[in-house]
Amino acid sequence: MKGLLIGGATVLGIVLGFWPAGLMKPKPAWWRWLAITTLAATVLLGLGVPTGGDFRSAIRTTMGRGDAAPLPVYASVVEIHPDSSAVLRDMTDTAVTVYGAAPIIANAGAGKGDRVILGISFNRGRKVFVARRHLFTNPLFTLPLIPGLEERARNIYFHVPCAWLVQVAWFIACCYALLSIRKRRVEDDVRASAAAALGAVFCVLATLTGAIWAKFNWGEFWNWDPRQTAIFVVMVIYGAYFALRSAIQNHEQRARVSAVYLLLMLIPVVFFLFIYPRMVDGLHPGAGSLESQPLDSATMRPATPPVPGRSSAPPSGQAPPSGQAAAPEKKDAGPILSSDPDALNPIKQVIFSLSFFSFSLLFFWILNVSVRLSLLERRREITGAAAVSGAPGPIAEDIVRPS
Amino acid sequence: MGNGAGQSKPVAGQIVASLLRQTLAVARKDFQSELRTRHALNSLAMFVVITVSVMAFSIGTERITSGIAAALIWVSMFFTAVTGLGRSFIGEEERGTGFLLRLTVPPGPTYAGKLLVNLALSLASNAMLGLMFIAMIRGAEVKAPGSFLVVVLLSSAGFAGAMTIIAALIARAGSKGALYPVLSFPAILPLIVLGVDLLRRSMSGIGIAAMADDLLLLGVYSIAIMLAGYLLFDLIWRE
Numbered sequence: 001m002k003g004l005l006i007g008g009a010t011v012l013g014i015v016l017g018f019w020p021a022g023l024m025k026p027k028p029a030w031w032r033w034l035a036i037t038t039l040a041a042t043v044l045l046g047l048g049v050p051t052g053g054d055f056r057s058a059i060r061t062t063m064g065r066g067d068a069a070p071l072p073v074y075a076s077v078v079e080i081h082p083d084s085s086a087v088l089r090d091m092t093d094t095a096v097t098v099y100g101a102a103p104i105i106a107n108a109g110a111g112k113g114d115r116v117i118l119g120i121s122f123n124r125g126r127k128v129f130v131a132r133r134h135l136f137t138n139p140l141f142t143l144p145l146i147p148g149l150e151e152r153a154r155n156i157y158f159h160v161p162c163a164w165l166v167q168v169a170w171f172i173a174c175c176y177a178l179l180s181i182r183k184r185r186v187e188d189d190v191r192a193s194a195a196a197a198l199g200a201v202f203c204v205l206a207t208l209t210g211a212i213w214a215k216f217n218w219g220e221f222w223n224w225d226p227r228q229t230a231i232f233v234v235m236v237i238y239g240a241y242f243a244l245r246s247a248i249q250n251h252e253q254r255a256r257v258s259a260v261y262l263l264l265m266l267i268p269v270v271f272f273l274f275i276y277p278r279m280v281d282g283l284h285p286g287a288g289s290l291e292s293q294p295l296d297s298a299t300m301r302p303a304t305p306p307v308p309g310r311s312s313a314p315p316s317g318q319a320p321p322s323g324q325a326a327a328p329e330k331k332d333a334g335p336i337l338s339s340d341p342d343a344l345n346p347i348k349q350v351i352f353s354l355s356f357f358s359f360s361l362l363f364f365w366i367l368n369v370s371v372r373l374s375l376l377e378r379r380r381e382i383t384g385a386a387a388v389s390g391a392p393g394p395i396a397e398d399i400v401r402p403s
Numbered sequence: 404m405g406n407g408a409g410q411s412k413p414v415a416g417q418i419v420a421s422l423l424r425q426t427l428a429v430a431r432k433d434f435q436s437e438l439r440t441r442h443a444l445n446s447l448a449m450f451v452v453i454t455v456s457v458m459a460f461s462i463g464t465e466r467i468t469s470g471i472a473a474a475l476i477w478v479s480m481f482f483t484a485v486t487g488l489g490r491s492f493i494g495e496e497e498r499g500t501g502f503l504l505r506l507t508v509p510p511g512p513t514y515a516g517k518l519l520v521n522l523a524l525s526l527a528s529n530a531m532l533g534l535m536f537i538a539m540i541r542g543a544e545v546k547a548p549g550s551f552l553v554v555v556l557l558s559s560a561g562f563a564g565a566m567t568i569i570a571a572l573i574a575r576a577g578s579k580g581a582l583y584p585v586l587s588f589p590a591i592l593p594l595i596v597l598g599v600d601l602l603r604r605s606m607s608g609i610g611i612a613a614m615a616d617d618l619l620l621l622g623v624y625s626i627a628i629m630l631a632g633y634l635l636f637d638l639i640w641r642e
């Protein structure tokens with residue numbers, strides 16, 4: 001079910017990217033509205049659906065952070081005591097007396113029988129739960145809380161589609177590069193370079209969203225994790241590709257040489273995407289070299305912290321602030337690719353699929369506009385030259401084809 | 404070969420032999436024209452000497468670890484390759500002899516011949532670099548010379564493979580020399596990632612058998628980039 005949903009959304013996003021009108025004609029109005037609404041829905045749901053955990057995760061999370069750190073706990077109000085405490089029952093059916101909860105619940109206009117999300121911290125000295133603030137009353141949906149990730153888990157809806165689209169862009173650019181070598185059409189070169197340019201943009205977006213996430217979960221903006229290395233290499237290749245393009249004046253020569261360069265770079269990219277992550281331990285979920293170590297059962301982390309890159313490199317900076325890393329539950333796959341259906345909550349699956357779909361549409365929309373823009377510029381270049389030489393400026397479609 | 408087409412169908416062995424002959428002819432031509440002036444050889448050798456001297460003077464009497472020595476050797480190897488290996492095709496374009504080469508030899512043997520020359524150049528410069536490092540820099544000791552040699556050999560092959568095809572690209576881009584390191588860096592990076600660690604391990608005394616997997620990977624990558632270069636060379640060499 002999960003695979004069907006996410007895979008279907010991914011395929012549908014790419015099919016819809018090409019199918020009505022392709023990359024060279026304007027997209028129809030319904031298509032644009034679909035892109036806008038799904039993007040808005042992704043942002044709204046991705047940022048808006050509240051996160052609510054249970055009391056056990058509140059205990060676990062306060063362990064590394066001191067008593068004052070509140071954690072969102074999703075629970076229904078069972079009883080309200082006159083001494084300002086309240087009995088709450090969380091989703092695992094654990095009923096707990098929470099001190100200071102009654103006025104907070106009353107202020108929010110909620111009462112007995114309502115489901116609330118409260119910021120609750122666990123006082124380890126007195127072994128009691130203390131309510132800090134009200135976050136939500138009767139939410140329609142909630143996302144489960146992942147200890148160690150918490151609200152940062154929302155980044156998955158933005159970071160992962162960006163990283164995925166880098167690969168889509170790379171694939172499209174290589175396909176059109178091959179076509180432009182075979183058929184020697186200007187359009188193919190324009191499409192290849194537009195896809196590469198957009199790939200570079202999404203590369204930057206994926207790196208930025210990833211770096212921010214890495215700072216707050218792994219302690220450093222940049223750790224030379226194998227996937228970070230891969231995205232760095234792809235970025236360097238895009239940079240070199242455009243440097244090469246700008247160095248050649250002749251259009252046909254430029255198309256051929258840059259296409260060959262892109263195809264040649266498939267080999268290092270394949271190395272960094274498929275071989276290198278299996279050679280060294282990484283921090284991303286699903287990372288693990290062939291000789292990966294068993295997990296420490298208490299913390300669900302490798303017994304010794306993974307060190308990306310060379311084995312002689314120092315561990316990544318200071319310890320992560322939360323005292324726990326992203327907690328890769330399964331060493332063989334991340335939550336997305338894991339075969340375990342419980343690895344990703346159903347609501348998360350829906351939002352994640354929606355984000356893949358809407359980001360694909362956004363990508364293809366921008367790609368479509370930039371391809372048409374560069375074709376227009378190419379045409380203006382030719383007609384401008386024709387006007388200077390005194391010939392009537394032809395506006396025919398095939399003016400953009402090579403002679 | 405073109406003149407064989409009119410006669411009876413050439414046997415596969417004959418075709419291979421003629422391709423091999425053409426490859427060697429291209430390589431011999433490059434060697435001979437090089438030996439006439441010794442321009443590239445001299446400048447490459449001087450580059451190696453200067454690079455190692457700069458390193459030696461910068462490090463001074465400090466004793467460096469084998470990890471840092473391996474990293475420094477790799478930095479020097481990269482820039483030596485960028486300096487020296489581009490000559491093969493850029494020289495052809497500068498002298499205007501590329502046109503003649505295109506007329507007389509098919510693309511495959513041209514590429515293979517240039518690859519051979521670059522292989523020899525990169526092997527010679529990397530070997531010289533390694534020896535000078537060991538001689539001039541304190542701490543750059545090689546405890547397992549056999550595996551050190553194999554690593555240098557395989558990395559030189561990878562350098563030659565990546566640099567030859569990129570030199571051909573640069574030659575088509577109007578000999579923009581500054582582009583050479585930029586374009587070749589992504590193709591060299593897998594070599595660096597694998598090679599620095601291998602070199603460090605060989606310097607700290609680990610034998611060939613203990614790092615056979617990574618050596619194999621280094622070799623496979625070198626062959627893959629050579630083959631990709633061979634397949635793609637046709638497309639940029641033709642007018």
